[in-house]
Amino acid sequence: MILLEPHLDLAAGTLTLRVPAYNEFPASEHTIPIEPTPESEEHFDLKVWASPPLDGFDVGTDALNRALSDFMGKDCRLMKKGVERREAGPDEGWIAALKPSGVDLAYEEDLPSQVGWADQFPILLTSEESLKDVENKVLTDEGVRSTPKFDHVRWSPSGPPLEINRFRGNIVVRGGKKWEEDGWGEVQIGGAADGSETLYVAARENTWARYAEKVCFGVNVVSKFSRGKLHVGDKVVVTRRFKALGEDRYERPEDADDFTF
Numbered sequence: 001m002i003l004l005e006p007h008l009d010l011a012a013g014t015l016t017l018r019v020p021a022y023n024e025f026p027a028s029e030h031t032i033p034i035e036p037t038p039e040s041e042e043h044f045d046l047k048v049w050a051s052p053p054l055d056g057f058d059v060g061t062d063a064l065n066r067a068l069s070d071f072m073g074k075d076c077r078l079m080k081k082g083v084e085r086r087e088a089g090p091d092e093g094w095i096a097a098l099k100p101s102g103v104d105l106a107y108e109e110d111l112p113s114q115v116g117w118a119d120q121f122p123i124l125l126t127s128e129e130s131l132k133d134v135e136n137k138v139l140t141d142e143g144v145r146s147t148p149k150f151d152h153v154r155w156s157p158s159g160p161p162l163e164i165n166r167f168r169g170n171i172v173v174r175g176g177k178k179w180e181e182d183g184w185g186e187v188q189i190g191g192a193a194d195g196s197e198t199l200y201v202a203a204r205e206n207t208w209a210r211y212a213e214k215v216c217f218g219v220n221v222v223s224k225f226s227r228g229k230l231h232v233g234d235k236v237v238v239t240r241r242f243k244a245l246g247e248d249r250y251e252r253p254e255d256a257d258d259f260t261f
Helices: 062-072 092-102 128-140 205-211
Strands: 005-009 012-021 028-035 042-046 055-060 080-082 125-127 171-173 183-188 198-201 217-221 236-241 244-246
Touching: 012 062, 028 062, 125 128
Parallel strands: 125 171
Antiparallel strands: 005 012, 012 028, 042 055, 055 080, 125 217, 183 198, 183 236, 198 217
């Protein structure tokens, strides 16, 4: 899916999606309105993993849905989240499991964070320093490089760098230590006087997975406030940290023996 090329034209109110050529199927380009007319909407009840039914509607043209299906090798539709709110608040899925764990998640009562088609959280925070560490391990770790399907041509010192957009983060930070973000309990971005750029880092099962020699990159984030703007170059201030247990390891609530999702 990372090969699909979207272009959003807010002035024209359109989304253009370029579908690359694949096998015998030629490349194609499709433009649809960002806000489709009610007459064009075909509604569905959908699920994201084990979520309750979520409202959504088909916004793709027949030609676009056919091109997506040919490219993906399965029946596909371009879907837009419906108007029903799917809250990423303290009673939703994984976040609900944090409530007894001692993680203090605070929300405005009238407008808690919400999420569309993401698994559970609206924001993924990643760091350039951690990305560099992943890249170094791919280039130098013999255990990784000896796996049967390892691409030695792509992953060579002369090859292109590892792109951070592979991990689809919403917020990318720089200037800290590698994996330092795993130990963040709360960060403030932008420093607004009213606290409107304060974000709460909501835990997920990332630390134990990475410590078991698996990579789960970035930390999920929910916003304490529903308003405020973030800008490229904003200062990031860590206002609460978890206890360090050693190099790149932190005592997070979800790592406790009695913690379950």
